[in-house]
Amino acid sequence: MDVDLIERCEALERELRIQKEQFRGVFESSSIGMAIVGLQGKWIKVNGSLLKILGYDRERLYQLNFQDITHPDDLNEDLILLKSLISGKIESYQLEKRYFNSNGNIIWGLLSVSIVRDAKGLPLHFVSQILDITDAKKLTHLRLTEMDKKINRIAYELHENIAQTLASIKLFLASSRAKRIYEGTDLMGIDQKLTSLISDIQFLTDQIVPSTFIEENLHSLINGLVVKYAIAHDIKINLTLDEFVKTLTFPSTYNLFRIIEDQIDSAVLRNASSVAIKLKKLKSLTISFNDDGRIETNSSNPKLDLLISNIKTRVEMLGGVIKNPGDIYSRNMYSIAIPLPRSGKSY
Template identity: 30%
Template sequence: MQDIDDIKRIRIDTAIKEEQFRQTFEHATIGMALVGLDGSWLKVNEGLNTFLGYSNEEFYKLTFQDITHPDDLNKDLQLLEELVANKRKNYQMEKRYVKKNGQIVWAHLSVSLVRDDKDKPIHFVSQVQDISENKKLSETMLDQNRRLLNFAYIVSHNLGSHTGNLTMLLDLMVTENESLKNDEYFSHLLTASTNLTETVMHLNEVVKINIQSLDNLEPLNLQQYILNAISHIQASITSTNANITNTVSEDIYVAAFPAYLESIILNFLTNAIKYRSPERTPQIKISAKVKNEQVIISIEDNGIGIDLDRYGTKLFGMYKTFHNNKDSRGIGLFITKNQVEALGGKIEVKSELQKGSEFKIFLKKSKKVEPQTEPTPNN
């Protein structure tokens, strides 16, 4: 009796699940379909009919290959092969379909494979969500960003010429009349000119960051760049009695632009010294570890810290300062964050007031490129 009851219960559970799937399939607002192993449409819901404009009868005379944009077909087929070969459980991709009226539309496709009790593939279950409007919006934003970037480049270039001329004219005025050095208004004019020049330099830096291509990243030895940065700020280290502990292994390489990596490390080290606590000797610890094809660089200090509850969302903003240090400009972290993100990385920060801060920089791992040996000439 127990076995019969178990069988009945399994049948009832199966019937409930099948009904739930049927209801979900038929009433889903997104497109759903059962697709044969050869790409034929076995069953489609109303959501897919509405999205692509084909009736059920028209779908059943086609395969998904027939209405997939040619540029997206190979990737789709490759992922299907991996699914059938049990190399993956499911996959998602953005692809283009050809509607009945010939219009090209974008969709987010999610596919899973149904197998029988012997693990033999039966059919695919596809979910198709219309993302055409999102794509149009993204393309519009990208176009606007390109226009803004081009505008910023032109402005920074032209302003650079004007500020250079202004600085030169002010220098000439002082050369011809040294008494101007004591003139209060002229002093304010010099300060304004210097600040304008710095602003243009910062704008140039931001523009340079945004036009770099990730295709040109180089394998760089992290330890060597840290040692170079430490040597560059040796005077500051000596004058503040700072102690820097560097435990980064010599065999860690990151994918980066040389100028960016140098700038990133220098900025964090100089900040650790600049925002030191007057109550204790500056202690700076630099370490790195490799995890999931990423290099995580940690730079930790015992400085005055940052109130993240108050300033956390503004920490990497342009011209945002959080201490009364006379050298603060509010540009360093902004540029550093943009440089790290331009390298495909990210920054995380932990900080506590009067205890110190820890910045973690995530960059892509790279392999050391061995120098090619010259072929030995034949004797």
């Protein structure tokens, strides 16, 4: 009996040594930054890839904690998720956040965090993986900017050139009918086809970039958006707009509109019955959102992920920050602060 117990203990020790060596091998050789982090945020152990990403030597990094090198606008969301991890509400989380490297420059990391507990279930430390996504973020910004430019150019061409040319032809046809030019030609039929074509082009233009963008009227645009969603999705939207919003000009209006539109889309996807949106001019342009939509934290919704990613990207493009996001998937109560444009300037 004693011999059998000793053999089992020895086998268990061998298995633990093997697992430890396997973890050490993966940890040290991984191309992804990996770290063991204490419950208070101190770096306990980091691999070479993380040192390369952050630009620190090992000794210097061990003198810091993750809070020291996290962008202050991203720290609160990270700490909220860590508390949920410690309490057992979640088993792991993933977060895009900004870090300061050793030169003080901002790098973007995709952070994945899990927790290790002892035999009694008490938390010991965190295991973090950090993937450098700085280049991907820059590329996303560039693609979104270029896409917006192309969309705006197409909408402008449809509205200003093609539609206006067709309208001029309609006037010519009307004049021709009045003067009885081109007798025997079905001018009325041609006129009706032109009217239908102009209507189709206007509809297409509004789907791409609504005409109020061209008229530089964000106030009317957002009001129209609210009415459209309220009718289509039977959702109550309470909108409060500062008079300052009326002074904003294109292209400011485009990114702001898309942020609000994506947020309402997000609320619809999460089955919200009411949404409150406020735009105010304080020290910055502040947009606050509050809705009663919900979604399971562990569920996957690619469309919702894309909407949230687009919101974050457009906020970054405007130089803004998202404040008090909490768990953006299940509790959408947060605000966005965007720097005010200089006098005579747009965003």
